[in-house]
Amino acid sequence: MRFFNTEGPVRADKHYLLPPLQRWHLDEVLALIEGEKYFLLHAPRQTGKTSCLLALMAHLNREGRYRAVYANLEGAQAYRERIEPAMATIVTDIAMWASDGVGDTEAPALAREVLAQTPPGSALGVFLSRWCARLEAPLVLLLDEVDALVGDTLISLLRQLRAGYTKRPNAFPSSLVLCGVRDLRDYRIHSSAQQAVITGGSAFNIKAESLRLGDFSEAETRTLLQEHTQETGQVFTPEALQQVWTLTQGQPWLVNALAYQACFRSPEGRDRTRPIDAAMIEAAKEHLILNRVTHLDQLADKLREERVRRIIEPMLAGESLEQLPLSDLEYLTDLGLLRQRNGGGIEIANPIYREVLPRTLALVPQASLPSISPTWLDEQGQLDPEQLLAAFLDFWRQHGEPLLKSAPYHEIAPHLVLMAFLHRVVNGGGTLEREYAIGAGRMDLCLHYGAVTLGIELKVWRDGRPDPLSRGLGQLDGYLAGLGLDGGWLVLFDRRSAQPPIEERTGVDEALSPGGRRIQVIRA
Structure with missing residues (x-):
């Protein structure tokens, strides 16, 4: 029996699969190998990179013109910038992969000999030179998880590969593939020895191409x-x-x-x-x-990084992205968090990621919530929107101020606290959907609980900006029309400086939208 694969490389006898080499333009790859090029394959985690490398190795070895060897370098990551044990691990691992993968039983002995006689800063280059010199066919070396290495270890790897480049194909790999999540341009290497940032491009300026493995069509x-x-x-x-x-x-x-x-x-x-x-x-x-399966948890963990926060925080708030480094956008695209629409704009890569990001950020405020009695339910256990509104106002007046401090993203702290409250409301009995986009100036929420559907729009009033009420009513009108609702909530978070305490400024009024819908306007 075969099944859908979620762990590790695909196997035709165990998994449903799309032939890996059909996803990776094989003619282009083979042309690069024929031209003795060194190039990159990069894509987000768990998109099939390793499966493609293994399939390429099998294809090349079947043809017989090349000796192709795959090796995973992740084992050296634990040594960080300790070059000697890291390089020893890399050389040993490449030799073991050659022995186990293609039956080159002499490679491990050669690796031990080189490591015993050669300084760590040149051990990889010496090993590859001696190894290639005795092979009967040109070597194509496929190195996976290269960007798991850091600092001086990564610099040493790249520079040894660059130093041996002119000796190919007889005394160095004829062609080389470096594989990882990030493109070479984002190998920003903080060298402890030089106290500087070295880019991958400067340490490895022999790259011919950088290929990206795409998602399924x-x-x-x-x-x-x-x-x-x-x-x-x-x-x-x-x-x-x-x-x-x-x-x-x-x-x-x-x-x-x-x-x-x-x-x-x-x-x-x-x-x-x-x-x-x-x-x-x-x-x-x-x-x-x-x-919180591992794939999504790893993705959410990236939210802690400052360069990720600089983009995701304004996106969640519906703000425009201004004066952001292009490298940050490229980094998030390489991670698979963002994609570029056909019209050129960027957005979260898919609806599941779009749901996971705000949910993850709301976890800390959610864990910080006090015990709340479900006063929003009627005697039949159904959601009563009026009672829910009263419960939220009471909650916000009592607990809003301290909970704002628990939110990991300051600019959208009110959004996260409100979402945490609403998650407590649905609590397995309903769902909460979110919509947000760059430049929209808002976040929209749709709460489903039994027969009740509630549309909510969140906006922030900041210093130097006009009252968002009028624009918010118009925007909410369109959102509610799409949901087929004749009323909803417009929540205006007043984040201007020198405002009264939350308990004093929180209140609710009723207004009509341009389309005649009945809107509860909550100022908080």
Whole structure:
């Protein structure tokens, strides 16, 4: 039985898969290898990079013109900038991968000999020279997880590879692939020895190309899902196929994870006579988010980085991105957090990531919430919007000020505290959806609980800006129209300086939107 893969490289005998070399333009790659080029492959985590490298190694070795060897360098990461043990690990690991992967049993002995006789700063270069000199075919070396290395260790690796470049193909790798999450331009190496930042481009200026492995197309996503149908007879409804694409935008791990949860983990999905429908895909999405699976947790962990915060914080607030370094945008794109729309603008890469980011940021305020009695429920256990409004106002007056300090992103602290409160409200009995975009000037929330749907718009009044009420009413009108609602909340957070305490300035009024909708205007 095969299944959808969410851990490690794909195997044709175990996993549904798209042939890896079809995803990576093979003709272009082979032309680079034929030209004895050194180049990069980069893509976000868990998109299939290692699978592509292993498939390329197998393809080249089958043809017989080259000796292709894959090696993962991640083992040297633990040594950080301690060059001697790090280089010893790299040389040893390359030799072991050669022995285990392609049967070159002499490589480990050569590695031990070189390490015993050669200083660490040149051990890799010497090993590669001696190794290539005795091979019968030109060596194509595929090095994975290169950007896991840091500082002086990474500098040493890149410079030894550059130093041996002119000796190829007889006494150095004929062609070389460096693989990682980031492009070479973002190998910003803080050298402790030189107290400076060295870019990857200056340390490795022999790069011919930088190839990026893309996400699945919509057609590829459907093809992968239909492998399950062909093998088991269990179909995906058209709505489910569309939902997988909509939620993931083809991000390979997300596609596999949603399908695996729906088809192999949920009780309904394990019944092969039952079609996989859109509701099951939606339930799978919620499972992945609520259980903070490793892929999403790693992604959310990046939110702590300052260069990530500089972009994600204004995006969540709906502000424009101004005077941001291009390198920051490129970094977030390489991580897979952002994508560029056809029109040229940037946005969060897919709806699941768009949901995960604010949820993650709201976790600390959510954990800091006091005990709250669910006074928003009526005697039948249904949500009462008027009681919910009263409960929020009471909560905000009592606890808003201290909870704002717990939010990790200061500029959107009110948004995060309100979302934390609403998560306590839904608490497994409903859902909370979010919409935000660069330059929109707002964040929209949609709360579903039983038969109740509540549309909420959040705006911030900052120093030097006009009262956002008028614009907010117009924006909320369009949002509510899309939801088919005739009323909602407009929450205006007053973040101007020298304002009275929260408990004094928090209140609610009623207003009509331009479309005649009844709006509760909450000033907080």
